Amino acid sequence: MILGLDIGSRSIELVGVEDGAVTLVRRLPTTFDPLAQCSKLLDGVRPSSLVGTGYGRNLIQRLGLDCPLSAITEIKAHALGAASHFPEARTVLDIGGQDTKAMSVRDGRVVKFEMNDRCAAGTGKFLEYTAGVFQIAVEEFGQYALQGDNPPEISSICTVFAETEATSLMARGERPEAIALGLHKAIVKRTLNMLNRVNLAFPLVFSGGVANNPCVRALLAGSTGGEIGRDILIPDMPDMVGALGAALHGSSA
Amino acid sequence: MTDSAHKAMWEKLDLDLNAHDALLSVLGKFYGDIFLAQEGRLKGAEYLDFVLSEVHGLRIRELQEAKALGRKVIGSFCVFVPEEITLAAEAVHVGLCAGADAGTELAEQLVPRNTCALIKSFIGFKMARLCPYIESCDMIVGETTCDGKKKAYEAFNEIAPTYVMEVPQTKSAPARELWKAEILRCLRAVEELTGRTITPERLKEGIRLVNEKRRALQRLTALRAASPAPISGRDALLVNQISFYDDPVRFTAKINELCDELEARIARGEGVAPKNAPRLLLSGCPMAVPNWKLPFVVESTGAVIVGEESCIGTRNTRDLVDESADTLEGMIDALADRYMKIDCACFTPNTERLDNVSNLARQVHADGVIHYSLLFCQPYTHEALKVDKRLAADGLPMLSIETDYSMEDVEQLKTRVEAFVETLG
Numbered sequence: 001m002i003l004g005l006d007i008g009s010r011s012i013e014l015v016g017v018e019d020g021a022v023t024l025v026r027r028l029p030t031t032f033d034p035l036a037q038c039s040k041l042l043d044g045v046r047p048s049s050l051v052g053t054g055y056g057r058n059l060i061q062r063l064g065l066d067c068p069l070s071a072i073t074e075i076k077a078h079a080l081g082a083a084s085h086f087p088e089a090r091t092v093l094d095i096g097g098q099d100t101k102a103m104s105v106r107d108g109r110v111v112k113f114e115m116n117d118r119c120a121a122g123t124g125k126f127l128e129y130t131a132g133v134f135q136i137a138v139e140e141f142g143q144y145a146l147q148g149d150n151p152p153e154i155s156s157i158c159t160v161f162a163e164t165e166a167t168s169l170m171a172r173g174e175r176p177e178a179i180a181l182g183l184h185k186a187i188v189k190r191t192l193n194m195l196n197r198v199n200l201a202f203p204l205v206f207s208g209g210v211a212n213n214p215c216v217r218a219l220l221a222g223s224t225g226g227e228i229g230r231d232i233l234i235p236d237m238p239d240m241v242g243a244l245g246a247a248l249h250g251s252s253a
Numbered sequence: 254m255t256d257s258a259h260k261a262m263w264e265k266l267d268l269d270l271n272a273h274d275a276l277l278s279v280l281g282k283f284y285g286d287i288f289l290a291q292e293g294r295l296k297g298a299e300y301l302d303f304v305l306s307e308v309h310g311l312r313i314r315e316l317q318e319a320k321a322l323g324r325k326v327i328g329s330f331c332v333f334v335p336e337e338i339t340l341a342a343e344a345v346h347v348g349l350c351a352g353a354d355a356g357t358e359l360a361e362q363l364v365p366r367n368t369c370a371l372i373k374s375f376i377g378f379k380m381a382r383l384c385p386y387i388e389s390c391d392m393i394v395g396e397t398t399c400d401g402k403k404k405a406y407e408a409f410n411e412i413a414p415t416y417v418m419e420v421p422q423t424k425s426a427p428a429r430e431l432w433k434a435e436i437l438r439c440l441r442a443v444e445e446l447t448g449r450t451i452t453p454e455r456l457k458e459g460i461r462l463v464n465e466k467r468r469a470l471q472r473l474t475a476l477r478a479a480s481p482a483p484i485s486g487r488d489a490l491l492v493n494q495i496s497f498y499d500d501p502v503r504f505t506a507k508i509n510e511l512c513d514e515l516e517a518r519i520a521r522g523e524g525v526a527p528k529n530a531p532r533l534l535l536s537g538c539p540m541a542v543p544n545w546k547l548p549f550v551v552e553s554t555g556a557v558i559v560g561e562e563s564c565i566g567t568r569n570t571r572d573l574v575d576e577s578a579d580t581l582e583g584m585i586d587a588l589a590d591r592y593m594k595i596d597c598a599c600f601t602p603n604t605e606r607l608d609n610v611s612n613l614a615r616q617v618h619a620d621g622v623i624h625y626s627l628l629f630c631q632p633y634t635h636e637a638l639k640v641d642k643r644l645a646a647d648g649l650p651m652l653s654i655e656t657d658y659s660m661e662d663v664e665q666l667k668t669r670v671e672a673f674v675e676t677l678g
Contacts, residue, residue, distance in 0.1 A: 055664060055668065072675065073668050073671045073672040073675060074668065074672075075668070075672035075675070076672060076675045076676075099665075109676070110672065110675070110676045111676070112650075113669075113672060113673075113676075115665070115668070115669055115672075
């Protein structure tokens with residue numbers, strides 16, 4: 001079995017591929033000890049080779065595995081993973097725990113990409129952090145925001161300041177659902193800038209954990225003029241796309 | 254370089270000895286990791302290692318010895334300040350480095366926070382008393398290349414007397430006249446400082462010496478077109494960095510020796526990276542000592558840097574001064590013409606830079622270009638967009654990086670650079 005291991009800032013995903021078919025899918029939070037989490041994920045698996053990706057991709061050298069190891073960036077991994085789901089993809093958007101990537105792709109190859117640099121504004125972490133203000137789980141935050149209307153403009157793209165802004169909007173008596181919607185809009189606006197810089201073309205594949213958020217999906221469709229399912233394609237288990245791409249890279253090597 | 258004689262010298266220069274020791278130890282470690290750990294280095298790199306290991310030691314001692322003989326030391330921060338004039342006045346010219354975060358908090362008392370790292374660095378080095386070069390200078394020559402520097406020199410002048418040359422903003426005929434007048438004004442100021450009269454003979458010799466230095470660097474640039482790449486980008490950058498403060502005659506001889514070695518290596522078909530390693534051109538802002546962050550990140554991916562389109566690179570070495578003039582007037586004209594060819598992003602328009610980047614990329618057989626702008630450097634950040642467009646038309650991929658001297662973004666940089674290199678494969 002060829003493994004792809006995506007060691008991200010918030011979670012670690014493992015995908016195993018045999019004869020081109022996915023036969024193993026596992027996932028754990030990264031925690032403060034990613035090596036131990038990787039070992040847990042690999043428990044009982046005997047890989048013929050392993051490809052690491054994600055910000056912790058070089059940790060694979062320290063897992064004590066005796067099979068061939070290699071690493072690719074999450075940019076390449078997401079492009080490969082997205083293309084395996086949707087070979088016709090022209091653009092890939094991945095919103096992960098701490099970074100957002102936009103890529104223009106042709107046949108699974110990256111032509112141009114953009115990535116947020118120093119700060120986690122507009123990423124999964126932003127949603128997680130601001131969901132905390134509403135005291136709801138990040139998984140339910142999108143559904144919650146969809147109940148809002150007339151969202152106030154959140155002008156700050158800084159996660160910390162956005163929280164402050166949300167708090168003061170609440171104090172002013174804005175409906176919390178509307179504020180939540182405003183926060184989602186802020187993310188999508190930032191994402192759209194990135195997509196435009198790589199010359200957004202449909203079909204757009206949306207991957208990463210944030211692709212599970214129904215409000216981000218809807219706003220993305222609205223702001224790009226694309227239709228979900230036709231122009232904007234979301235893989236099953238969008239957070240596994242990076243690990244899948246890594247495993248596929250190993251299979252083609 | 255920690256012997257007691259050096260210490261006494263540093264104390265005399267009024268450096269903050271403890272902070273300076275700490276700086277040197279960090280530098281030493283950096284240098285070991287980034288340069289000494291490389292495989293297949295040239296024999297000629299021993300010179301680079303020696304100069305760097307004595308950068309605050311023996312070279313500073315040489316400056317003190319020159320001063321004891323009545324020679325003056327002139328420092329600058331920019332390739333617009335003509336070294337030819339300094340040499341014609343038998344003075345020593347040093348490019349002040351400004352490539353590390355030092356005294357940043359102190360610097361922010363004099364310049365705003367959103368000032369580029371290079372400016373903060375030279376002010377910080379002075380305020381924190383860490384740079385023996387600045388302390389050895391009899392005259393520091395600034396220039397009006399960007400708003401950040403222009404205003405910073407006003408503030409800097411309060412702590413280190415600074416002479417400022419006015420660099421024009423366009424390349425029109427009146428702009429050239431202004432620049433010629435500025436060269437003449439600088440020449441007079443240097444004469445006054447040194448008490449030496451700059452005769453046509455002396456200026457001619459100054460021009461010849463600097464041309465020889467630039468020719469050696471041009472030779473290095475040309476040799477880097479070979480595949481496999483015969484020298485790492487890090488070592489080549491170091492050569493360019495050292496060109497700003499080592500003795501020009503010694504430097505030229507050593508770099509020509511290094512080029513001889515490169516030629517032999519190329520003839521044997523040897524290089525520092527495999528033949529199929531991605532070849533990258535760096536383009537943009539200068540990387541002053543010890544700003545080796547991006548080259549290290551780039552070459553750690555297995556790619557090799559084959560050129561630097563920057564002030565510490567081809568922007569400083571591409572053009573020579575015409576040596577045919579015999580009169581002072583003729584030579585000043587020749588200097589003005591040569592310096593006006595510099596394709597600094599401070600000019601408007603600056604379209605020749607686009608041609609120069611494109612030509613250099615082709616000359617060194619680059620597979621891609623990494624454009625580097627210092628955070629808050631408006632001129633180069635603007636031009637990153639123009640260069641990107643031009644290179645796209647040439648069919649050459651480009652990655653735009655905006656960063657500073659801090660290490661906080663190294664992991665993100667690695668990912669972006671690696672991903673860019675992956676797209677070239």
